[in-house]
Each structure stands twice: as structure tokens, then as C-alpha cells.
Amino acid sequence: MEAVVPDKSINIKGLVCPYTFVKAKLAIESMEVGQVLEILLDYEEASRSIPKSMEDHGQKVLKTEKVNDTDWILLIRKERD
Amino acid sequence: MEFTDEQLLRYSRHIILPEVGGKGQAKIASAKVAIVGAGGLGCPVGYYLTAAGVGTIGLIDNDTVEMSNLQRQIAHNVHTIGMPKVESAARTFEALNPDVTVVQIRKRISKDNILDLIKDYDIVVDGSDNFPTRYLVNDACVLARKPLVSGAILRFEGQVTTIVPGEGHCYRCLFEDPPPPGLVPSCQEAGVLGVLPGVIGGLQATEVLKLILGKGDLLKGELLIYNALKTTFRKVKVPKNPNCPVCGENPTITELIDYTEGYCGLH
Numbered sequence: 513m514e515a516v517v518p519d520k521s522i523n524i525k526g527l528v529c530p531y532t533f534v535k536a537k538l539a540i541e542s543m544e545v546g547q548v549l550e551i552l553l554d555y556e557e558a559s560r561s562i563p564k565s566m567e568d569h570g571q572k573v574l575k576t577e578k579v580n581d582t583d584w585i586l587l588i589r590k591e592r593d
Numbered sequence: 594m595e596f597t598d599e600q601l602l603r604y605s606r607h608i609i610l611p612e613v614g615g616k617g618q619a620k621i622a623s624a625k626v627a628i629v630g631a632g633g634l635g636c637p638v639g640y641y642l643t644a645a646g647v648g649t650i651g652l653i654d655n656d657t658v659e660m661s662n663l664q665r666q667i668a669h670n671v672h673t674i675g676m677p678k679v680e681s682a683a684r685t686f687e688a689l690n691p692d693v694t695v696v697q698i699r700k701r702i703s704k705d706n707i708l709d710l711i712k713d714y715d716i717v718v719d720g721s722d723n724f725p726t727r728y729l730v731n732d733a734c735v736l737a738r739k740p741l742v743s744g745a746i747l748r749f750e751g752q753v754t755t756i757v758p759g760e761g762h763c764y765r766c767l768f769e770d771p772p773p774p775g776l777v778p779s780c781q782e783a784g785v786l787g788v789l790p791g792v793i794g795g796l797q798a799t800e801v802l803k804l805i806l807g808k809g810d811l812l813k814g815e816l817l818i819y820n821a822l823k824t825t826f827r828k829v830k831v832p833k834n835p836n837c838p839v840c841g842e843n844p845t846i847t848e849l850i851d852y853t854e855g856y857c858g859l860h
Contacts, residue, residue, distance in 0.1 A: 530605040537608060538596070538615045569611050 516574055516587055518550035519543060525554045525583065532558035533565050536588070540571060543590050548574065551586040559584040594619035600692065604646055612808045618646065622692070624805045627651040627714035629702060629730050631678035633785065634720030634744045636668035637794030638801070639695075643686040645802060649694045650686065651714055654678045655701040665787035702726065704849035707733040716804055718797055719743040720790075722779065724771035725852035731756065731764035732849055735840045742800045744793045747778070749786050749821040751793035754812050754831065755800045758840065761813040766834035766841075771852055789821055 522539050524532050532555055539549055553559060563573040566588050574587040594615065596604070607613045607621075624647050628635045631654035639650055658669040658681050666678075673681035679697040686695050698710060707729060711717050717739050719730045727743070734741040734756060741756040743764060756763050796817065803809045818827045839846040 530609065531601060534601050534605045534608050538601075541615050565609070 516548055516589075518587060519547035521550040521552065523552045524558075525552060527553070527558075528555050529558060529561065533562055536562050536566070536586075537569070540566070540588065540590055541593075545590050545592060547590050549588045549590065551588065553584050553586070554582045556584075559586070562586060563588075594622060600646075603690070603692075607645070613806060617806045617808075620805050620807075621646050621802065622648045624716070625649040625651070625714045626716045626718060626801055627653060627711050628718045628720055629653050629726065630720035630722065631666075631668065631682045632656070632662065632720060632722060633665045633746060633790030634794045634797065635678075635718070636666045636682060637791050638718050638720055638744075638798045639682055639686055640668055640689065641795060641798040642801060643690045643693045643695070645798070646690060646692055647801075647805070648692075649696060649714075651696040651698055651710070652679045652682055653698040653700060653702055653710060654682075655699060665785065665790050667791070702729065704729060704851045707849065708737055711737060711739060714739070716801055717741045718801060720794065720797070724777070727764065728771050728852060729849060732839050732846060734758060735763050736847075736849070740804050742797045742804070744790075744797045746785055746789050746793050748783055749789065751789050751819045751821070752816055753793055753796045753800065753819075754816045755804070757804075757811065757813050762831040762833045763837060763840040765839050765846075766837045767816065767831050769834075769838060786821055789819075792819060792821070 520539060520543055524535050536551055563576050566573055570592045572589040572591050574589055577585050579585050604618050607618050608615055626642055626647050628639050631652050642650055656678050658673045658676050658678055660674055662669055668682035668685040677699050679699050683695040683697050686693060702710060717734050719727060719741060721727055735758045738758045743754050745752045800811060803811055814831055816829045816831050835842050838844060
């Protein structure tokens with residue numbers, strides 16, 4: 513897959529639910545359709561729940577990647593307001 | 594709107610909803626809602642709207658708290674007996690959510706003050722317990738073109754309807770004139786199940802939030818009737834009456850009316 517350059521990045525390491533999705537959702541809300549959000553997190557449950565919730569809300573999950581022992585990076589493309 | 598960490602937590606279950614989100618929560622925070630009556634209906638409506646983070650709540654009531662209120666008026670308590678209801682409720686609401694500004698309006702509404710009292714608010718909730726007030730609030734909202742969420746309770750039955758002037762029916766399309774004094778008993782005479790205003794007030798608060806958010810279907814052109822004994826909800830269509838005396842094509846009511854003659858409890 514081609515490297516996607518995110519339009520916005522947020523670091524939500526140290527946060528747990530429900531903060532994790534709330535922060536991610538507010539970030540997506542503030543962006544334009546078509547833009548890509550990068551999320552850095554270290555709460556394992558959120559590495560599963562954020563992609564699922566984003567898809568439920570009609571957004572596109574481009575990537576879910578465990579980047580080291582503790583952290584995940586998600587790439588979400590905004591598909592709808 | 595920038596949320597504090599505390600607000601992110603407080604409103605997280607709202608922000609997560611696709612129909613609300615941060616933008617919807619910001620709309621709720623900037624909304625101004627006037628509630629007529631701080632009694633059975635006004636208490637739960639105000640309590641839930643406070644919890645939801647409605648920016649400004651104007652509470653209009655001229656009564657003081659009595660022991661006989663506490664069976665259903667959940668914003669008051671034994672320590673506030675004798676206190677103005679608006680003050681008692683404001684204390685309860687402020688303890689729940691300090692984000693909300695509660696404006697205490699300790700007045701009996703009349704044709705001379707109502708338009709001034711509601712002019713700074715976006716939405717009006719009727720939680721009054723008598724027909725003169727109900728018709729006055731309806732007429733004022735039609736004239737001022739303010740959305741009105743109207744609720745009523747008696748014994749085991751309650752009603753809710755949402756009036757959006759210019760878009761649907763009004764209370765007078767449903768019942769053109771108030772019933773004659775004494776025909777319909779008051780809660781004081783007939784009793785009311787204490788939890789009933791909780792159900793009806795909860796429905797009113799829901800309508801208010803949907804009005805603020807611009808989401809979902811309102812009880813516009815409809816009257817919802819809840820029977821607590823039978824556990825039934827019934828929706829009745831209420832078409833706009835083209836001959837309605839206040840919102841019809843040729844209105845005959847162009848000034849507000851105080852129906853006082855013969856109605857008990859109003860003096």
C-alpha cells in the first residue's frame with residue numbers, strides 16, 4: 513500500500529475508554545471529508561474499539577498497526593460528516 | 594467548542610453518539626430553554642436538561658415547596674420546604690452540573706409579562722398545572738414563533754406534544770378553548786401517580802434535545818398519550834386547523850388572554 517500522509521495526528525497515549533474514542537471522534541469531526549487522521553495510542557482495547565466505532569460511524573479505517581511493545585498507530589480516512 | 598477534560602468525560606456518552614458528537618454537544622451548550630413551572634414536570638425536564646448540559650435554563654414559577662410536592666417533584670427535598678421552587682430546583686440543578694446557568698424567575702406569568710420572560714429563550718417547555726397558563730403559553734409561543742414542548746398529567750395519564758409555530762398544529766388546533774372551570778379536575782383534586790411526571794417530563798426533555806440537535810422526528814402534528822395503568826402509548830394525529838383562532842389563516846386572537854374567572858388556585 514502506498515504511504516499515506518496524515519492530515520492530522522493525535523497522541524492519545526495514556527488515555528483509556530471513553531476518552532480514547534471521544535478524542536478520536538472530536539479530531540475526525542474537526543477535519544474535512546477525504547482527510548486522514550493518524551492516532552497513536554497505547555490502550556490495547558482501543559486499538560480494536562476505535563476502528564470498529566469509526567466504521568460504524570461511516571469512516572474508513574486504512575491501517576491498524578502495532579508499532580512496538582506498547583503502541584498502536586491507526587489511520588482513519590474521513591468519509592462523511 | 595473546546596471541551597475541558599471534565600466535560601469530555603461528563604458528555605462522553607453524548608459525544609460518542611453519531612447524532613450528537615462534539616458539534617451537537619456544543620449546540621446543547623449554547624441552547625437556552627425556558628421551563629414554565631418547577632413542579633412535577635418542570636423538575637425532571639430541568640434535571641435532565643441540566644444533566645445534558647443545556648447552557649441556560651430559565652425556570653419560571655411563583656410557588657414555594659410543600660411537603661405534598663415531594664411525592665413527584667424530584668428537584669425539591671425536605672430541606673427546601675418553604676423555599677421558592679425556582680431556588681430549590683436551581684440548587685439541585687447546579688449541584689448536578691455547574692456548566693449550566695439556571696435563571697430563577699420567581700413570577701406568575703401573565704399576558705403582560707410572558708412575551709418578555711420568554712424572549713431570550715430558544716425553546717419553551719410547558720410544565721404548568723392549569724388551563725389558563727397552558728393556553729397563555731401556547732398563544733405566546735405562536736405569537737413569538739418559539740417552539741413549545743407541552744406536557745400534561747392527571748391521575749395515571751399523561752400527554753406530550755411539540756408545537757413548532759408555522760410548521761404544524763398548536764394547542765388551540767387541538768382544543769380551541771380551555772374547558773370551563775371545574776370541568777377537568779386538577780391534580781390536587783384528582784391525584785396523580787408520582788412517577789407519571791417523570792415519564793412525561795422525560796419525553797419532553799427528549800423532544801427539547803431533538804429540537805436543539807435538529808435530529809429525529811418530533812411530536813409535531815401529533816399528540817402522544819401515555820396510560821400508566823395499561824402501559825400503553827398512543828399517538829393521535831393533530832392536523833393544523835386552518836380556522837384556528839391563533840395560528841389559523843385569519844386569527845381572531847391577536848392579543849394574549851388571561852383566563853382567570855372561576856379558575857381555582859390562580860389568586
